[in-house]
Amino acid sequence: MRKIGIILLSFLIIVLFYFTCSSAVKVFRFDWEMPETADSKEAPYRLVLITQELDTPFWDKVGAGAEKQATDEGASLEVWGSYGKNQEDFLKKVEIAIHSKVDGIIVQGLDSEEFKNLTKVKAAFYGIPIITVANDVPMTESLRRTYVGSDQYLAGRMIASEMLSVMGASGKIILLSDSRHEYYQQQRLNGIQDVFKDYPDIQTINAETTEAREQVIATTRDMLNKTPDADGFIAVNANIAGSMIQEISRRSQVEPFHIYTFDDAPDSLSLLMRGKLDGVIEQSPEEMGKVSVNLIMKWLRNETVPLDNKGYLTDIRMLKAMDEK
Numbered sequence: 001m002r003k004i005g006i007i008l009l010s011f012l013i014i015v016l017f018y019f020t021c022s023s024a025v026k027v028f029r030f031d032w033e034m035p036e037t038a039d040s041k042e043a044p045y046r047l048v049l050i051t052q053e054l055d056t057p058f059w060d061k062v063g064a065g066a067e068k069q070a071t072d073e074g075a076s077l078e079v080w081g082s083y084g085k086n087q088e089d090f091l092k093k094v095e096i097a098i099h100s101k102v103d104g105i106i107v108q109g110l111d112s113e114e115f116k117n118l119t120k121v122k123a124a125f126y127g128i129p130i131i132t133v134a135n136d137v138p139m140t141e142s143l144r145r146t147y148v149g150s151d152q153y154l155a156g157r158m159i160a161s162e163m164l165s166v167m168g169a170s171g172k173i174i175l176l177s178d179s180r181h182e183y184y185q186q187q188r189l190n191g192i193q194d195v196f197k198d199y200p201d202i203q204t205i206n207a208e209t210t211e212a213r214e215q216v217i218a219t220t221r222d223m224l225n226k227t228p229d230a231d232g233f234i235a236v237n238a239n240i241a242g243s244m245i246q247e248i249s250r251r252s253q254v255e256p257f258h259i260y261t262f263d264d265a266p267d268s269l270s271l272l273m274r275g276k277l278d279g280v281i282e283q284s285p286e287e288m289g290k291v292s293v294n295l296i297m298k299w300l301r302n303e304t305v306p307l308d309n310k311g312y313l314t315d316i317r318m319l320k321a322m323d324e325k
Contacts, residue, residue, distance in 0.1 A: 043076040045103040045300055047293065049133075051081040052090045052108055056266045058285050059108075062133060065289025066106065073297045081108075085211065085239075091115060098122045104296040105130045106289075109137040109147070111183040116142045129299050131307075133292045134264065134285065135184045139309050145299060147311035148292045152184045155281045155316050156191025156236075159260045162279055162318055163232055167258050170201035171231035174223050176216075176244055178237040179208040185236050188262070192234060205230070209240060216243035224251055232258035238265035245276050263319070278321050284314040 049066050051059045063079045070077035080097065082089035091114050097105050098118065105123065109115070109132035119130050119142045129145045136147040163173065175192060178185050189206075196202045205227055209219035220243070224230070233248070235241035241261040248254050254276055261268060262281045271277045291312055298304040 043074055045073075045075040045297065047075055047077045047104045047106065047296060048097045048102050049077060049079045049081075049289070049292075050090070050093050050097060050105065050107045051079075052085045052087065052110065054079075054081040054083050057269070058134075058264045058266075058283075061285035062289040065286035066293050067289070069290040069293035073293060075103075075293070075297060077293065087112070087114075091118065094118050095122070098126055098128060101126055102128065103300055104128065106133050106148075106292045106296060107131070108133060109135040109142070109144070109184065111135075111137050111180070119144055129296060131292050131296050133288050134283070135182065136187075136311065137183050146295060146307040146309055148288050148295065149311070149314060150281075150283045150316045151313045152187035153191040155262065155283075156188035156193075157195050158191075158316065158318055159188075159234055159279070159281060160192045160195035162320075163234070163258055163260060164195070164199065164202075166278070167231055169199045172203045172205065172227055172229060173232045173234060173258075174205045174207060174227060174230050175234050175236060176207050176209060176219065176223070176240060178240070179210055188236050192236070211237065211239050213243045216240045217247045220244045220247040221251075224248070230257070232260070235259075235261035238262040238268050241265060241277065242267045242271060245271060249276075269319075272319060272321055275321055280319045282317050282319045284316070287314045 047070060049063060051062070053059045067077055067079070080093045082093065087110065090110065094105070094107060094115070095118055105128055107130060116137065123130050124143050132142070132144045132147045134149045136149065137144065173196070175189065177189055193204065196204055205223065207219055207223050209215050224247070233244065235244055238261045242265070245254060245259065248257060259277050260279045261277060263269060263283055268277070268280050272280045291314065295304065295307055295312065299307055
């Protein structure tokens with residue numbers, strides 16, 4: 001029995017010695033056998049693009065441009081957001097991004113106190129740079145690093161100038177805008193009014209509504225009742241153009257009216273192609289996405305510090321219904 005015990009013990013020692021040596025060889029040969037860890041595969045910078053309008057043509061293009069540039073820059077980019085301008089969900093996403101301590105946030109600006117507090121206090125506390133894209137908010141109220149997008153004031157001037165060229169220097173124009181008085185829409189409105197103020201025979205009638213379809217229809221109906229001799233309409237908030245046109249069509253043909261808006265609503269271009277709109281300001285959403293990522297990466301790498309707080313403007317142009325036919 002004693003011999004058997006000695007043999008078993010010897011065998012056990014040999015087996016243990018074999019596995020010890022085998023493990024040691026693997027350790028010393030880690031340079032070619034050890035798999036990459038998850039950390040070694042991670043991009044050095046994590047960026048987030050956040051919008052209030054996921055899955056719309058305009059914002060899909062912003063996202064596509066941003067994703068392409070992030071790939072070129074070697075950064076990771078996630079696209080977050082809400083649907084149908086759910087502001088509560090949108091703000092929650094911004095807050096989550098801040099608490100997740102991402103390296104940079106590119107976000108559709110929202111002209112509200114809650115948004116400004118998040119960007120001015122919480123993001124600043126964590127040292128996270130924020131760039132607004134497409135829709136700006138005042139820099140002094142948000143501490144955003146910069147803005148990338150259209151010159152909204154110029155866009156307003158372009159629409160007003162186009163209306164003058166087709167209808168002449170006299171007439172009545174209804175300006176339908178958002179009752180929330182968002183900064184980018186106010187810039188558009190300022191541009192429109194600054195052109196028309198030099199034409200005493202142009203009368204502008206300002207009207208405000210929410211984006212709710214029933215409210216837009218009711219406001220449009222009220223304007224048509226009060227101003228039956230109106231010559232044109234400008235939907236300063238592109239998201240209300242479809243419901244506005246629906247009510248105009250119910251009352252009369254749209255052809256006699258000069259109707260203009262912007263391309264950042266899901267149905268803007270289809271309305272233009274169907275002849276329901278006379279003109280649309282076309283922006284450069286894909287370029288906005290690319291430039292935003294490029295600038296935030298330059299800031300993170302200390303290549304361009306500080307960024308120009310006045311913003312980086314992308315191209316705009318007037319698309320006319322006749323061009324689409």
